Amino acid sequence: MDMADKRFSSKSISLLDRQYRANLINSVTGFKSLCLIATISPNGISNVTPFSQVFHLGADPPLIGLVSRPLDVVRHTLENILATRHFTLNHVHETFLEKAHQAAAKWEISEFTACGLTEEFTSHPAPYVKESFIKMGLKFRERIDIPLNRTVLIVGEIVELILPKKIIGKDGYADIEKAGTLTVSGLDCYHKTDKIVRYSHPSTNEKPSAV
Amino acid sequence: MDMADKRFSSKSISLLDRQYRANLINSVTGFKSLCLIATISPNGISNVTPFSQVFHLGADPPLIGLVSRPLDVVRHTLENILATRHFTLNHVHETFLEKAHQAAAKWEISEFTACGLTEEFTSHPAPYVKESFIKMGLKFRERIDIPLNRTVLIVGEIVELILPKKIIGKDGYADIEKAGTLTVSGLDCYHKTDKIVRYSHPSTNEKPSAV
Numbered sequence: 001m002d003m004a005d006k007r008f009s010s011k012s013i014s015l016l017d018r019q020y021r022a023n024l025i026n027s028v029t030g031f032k033s034l035c036l037i038a039t040i041s042p043n044g045i046s047n048v049t050p051f052s053q054v055f056h057l058g059a060d061p062p063l064i065g066l067v068s069r070p071l072d073v074v075r076h077t078l079e080n081i082l083a084t085r086h087f088t089l090n091h092v093h094e095t096f097l098e099k100a101h102q103a104a105a106k107w108e109i110s111e112f113t114a115c116g117l118t119e120e121f122t123s124h125p126a127p128y129v130k131e132s133f134i135k136m137g138l139k140f141r142e143r144i145d146i147p148l149n150r151t152v153l154i155v156g157e158i159v160e161l162i163l164p165k166k167i168i169g170k171d172g173y174a175d176i177e178k179a180g181t182l183t184v185s186g187l188d189c190y191h192k193t194d195k196i197v198r199y200s201h202p203s204t205n206e207k208p209s210a211v
Numbered sequence: 212m213d214m215a216d217k218r219f220s221s222k223s224i225s226l227l228d229r230q231y232r233a234n235l236i237n238s239v240t241g242f243k244s245l246c247l248i249a250t251i252s253p254n255g256i257s258n259v260t261p262f263s264q265v266f267h268l269g270a271d272p273p274l275i276g277l278v279s280r281p282l283d284v285v286r287h288t289l290e291n292i293l294a295t296r297h298f299t300l301n302h303v304h305e306t307f308l309e310k311a312h313q314a315a316a317k318w319e320i321s322e323f324t325a326c327g328l329t330e331e332f333t334s335h336p337a338p339y340v341k342e343s344f345i346k347m348g349l350k351f352r353e354r355i356d357i358p359l360n361r362t363v364l365i366v367g368e369i370v371e372l373i374l375p376k377k378i379i380g381k382d383g384y385a386d387i388e389k390a391g392t393l394t395v396s397g398l399d400c401y402h403k404t405d406k407i408v409r410y411s412h413p414s415t416n417e418k419p420s421a422v
Contacts, residue, residue: 141359
């Protein structure tokens with residue numbers, strides 16, 4: 001492939017068309033995790049929407065962070081999290097990718113009903129997506145406002161984790177590729193993965209080996 | 212595949228062996244972006260290390276967030292960012308994956324020299340990794356401490372962006388799979404991607420179509 005470069009400066013990025021810039025910047029930050037985030041309102045109306053701005057924040061306690069804009073499409077999700085203090089994250093697989101994508105549209109009714117996804121409840125207060133093989137129940141821990149661009153960072157703690165026994169290795173690594181978990185690039189491009197290698201702990205004495 | 216579930220509660224997660232928990236929790240948060248983060252110390256010693264805790268924070272201005280522990284292996288990176296206010300993020304491809312992984316070991320000299328990666332400078336103060344096709348030069352914007360688990364969130368603004376012309380679509384979407392960008396699961400498992408579909412904007416009126 002011709003790898004001749006295009007270079008953007010701060011100035012040229014700021015002058016881009018709004019949607020072009022959103023597509024470009026969302027792509028170059030790399031592959032992202034893809035989850036359906038599900039909540040329930042204080043009135044009992046469930047809500048589910050695809051979400052790619054989730055990141056690992058720590059394992060002990062098990063914390064994740066998610067980024068939301070106060071006024072974007074996940075506003076109901078954010079309102080429900082702040083009101084009920086609970087939500088779930090559910091991995092997305094190819095079998096229900098189309099439904100997951102469509103859940104991002106502005107529905108007047110629950111996206112579970114509108115898109116044909118199935119609610120599932122445990123003792124956790126928020127609904128899970130039954131179709132998903134890897135599910136996390138989370139409790140709200142902290143809200144951090146980022147005034148620089150008016151985004152809101154929500155910190156959640158994993159209080160329930162449900163996944164197939166068969167994908168959990170002896171050392172705790174969960175083979176999410178084997179479970180069919182997808183990844184997303186940009187705003188709307190979905191990918192399967194193809195494992196290259198899992199490497200041993202990096203050392204200054206020898207080259208990494210496959211584990 | 213046998214998809215019989217294993218369920219973990221808060222309690223059972225807290226009782227796991229430390230390394231087992233780190234592997235498990237890092238896996239279930241989904242696929243992550245994989246970059247080499249490069250900095251230079253005030254004394255001119257360059258530093259480069261693989262990093263998977265980078266996330267998109269906004270496109271206007273173009274902001275990314277990264278999560279670090281004050282005391283973890285990327286401490287030099289964090290110190291250099293705070294001292295020089297600049298760093299770069301460089302996508303990782305299969306051709307130099309082994310070198311990128313090994314850059315995480317505790318080297319006494321610059322990881323560029325130790326691992327056989329090539330420094331490249333533009334007018335941006337921090338070094339780029341020449342072998343990478345997609346490179347971002349960033350300026351430090353904000354530090355947010357997260358007392359819950361003593362992590363530090365660094366917010367950076369993309370002030371220079373360099374990528375192959377050929378992968379940029381008409382609407383700004385950059386085809387990072389075509390550039391060979393990799394993704395990571397858990398702490399140390401690397402994957403290529405295989406595009407399924409890029410969907411049209413979700414609508415309540417019709418099913419999504421491929422774009």
